[in-house]
Amino acid sequence: MNITTIGLDIAKNVFQVHGVDAHGKVVLRKQLRRIQVLAFFANLSPCLIGLEACAGAHYWGRELLKLGHDARLISPQFVKPYVKGNKNDANDAEAICEAVSRPSMHFVPLKSIEQQDIQMLHRVRSGLVKERTAQANRLRGLLSEYGIIIGQGLAQVRTRLPEILEDDKNGLTMAARQIFTDLQYQLRERDKQIAAYGEKILMLHRSSPASQTLGAVPGIGPITATALLAALGDGKAFDKARQVPAWLGLVPKQDSSGGKPKLLGISKRGDVYLRTLLIHGARAVVKAAAKKDDAHSRWINDLVQRRNVNIAAVAVANKNARIAWALLARTEAYRPPVPASV
Template structure:
């Protein structure tokens, strides 16, 4: 039984595997526990192992790569069209194996443990920021129910709450005053945890040559740099800079029929977290870049003259993504005079 391609449908408690021979025929179907996959694959001759890029796939992929297997990870949305008829785990494994044989298939780069660790830190920070936003919105609503309206902005709400709590006449001997105090303490704790993570990202960005090069790009700080490297590594997965921008969903959606192209808003595909960071970075860098006597500055001033400000921000975010790819690909820091930056 010569297995050329081994498709694995990953699960928490059980996995399905499907083995294809050189002709693409299914010669093996089996249910197996996740902990037994490595020992099972060690008994096979080196072959192509295909999986969906989901939780645990990168860790398992590194273990199988040590055994000499070729690892191919794919986005689940690209595997779905190859599922035949009734969906079940066995057909999913077969679809994974078949999708990996397609010459036009797009594969996900196998990430190192360090990349996954940095991504985990970013996800924890994102969760904490979301929890803080939920907390402040609820606190604002509680105050509004007592006739206290606060201005927009987290810092203004923070000052207003501290001022109210410093006044003994504000809800004296009230359970709601105690509740507001508890929520304010929770807010401080969240701020401290987010600040600690920001400091950790800053140290990570300074300690690696790759992220230090990204810091030379306007609008890219420690958060953007570490998140980019954790997601795409050295950028070799993308053949050109525009591929990265398209993967991040920063390029227009296209609807073409009958030879008549129509460009719509940005596609918003890919990594939402990275796209958000790049857009925030572009919004912060736009004023200074637009004032510069450089080619990017001329380009931005021309866009601002005929497009909405937010449209220009997204266009700049797309360009920053392309500059970041060029910086990673060339292995050199960004210089404002580089032609690739325009």
């Protein structure tokens, strides 16, 4: 068999292989168990292998690269148009094989094990933050059933809850007080866990020259810098800086037709977590720019006057994403803007 291209549909235990030769003729259709996959590909001549970017795809991509194959990850939304007939493993593998051979196909950058370690830190911390928010909202909701109202925000919960538990005239029963005490303890434990993961991210930032370079950009702190490093790696997966904000959904969504361009709000594609970090950091830059007089701040202030603060924040986030790519891809140091008086 002279196989040149393979579509590999991965799962937990059952893997489907679809292979074609240089003329596009089907020469292989095979189902493999998980323990058979690496041995099977180790006995094949190097070829192009396409995988959907789903759970475990980066691991299998790295393993196939070690065996000498050219493994490429494709977003599932780009595979779906090539599926023929009903959805099943064989048809999915055939669709992946067809999609990976398209010359204009967009591929997902393959993450290294180090990038996945950093990303895991962020995912766990982000999950803990969501759990803490849910815990605080649960507390507020349960207290409202007893006629006790607490304002929104974690600061309100932290301040008011000890006072409520100490007040013996607010109508709370002993059973209710015990439950709210337990919830207060759980909330404090979440705070400790989040702080611990924040320290791990800070240590990682301080030990990484690339992350420290990114952290020098206004609006990019240790958390955003390490998240960018996990997502972009060395930046070589992108040819141009403007591809990065487009990948993150920081560019206008288009609805153009008949030669008439029509731009809408930002597309919000890609990594929601990273886009949120960039925009929140950009808001701080926009706020600080009002007291500065360098070229970058004047551009921001002019944008705020012409449009609004939110659009200016997204524009700064877009620019920061492009700067981050340039710093990583060219291994350069960040050069801050020079004030007009200097």
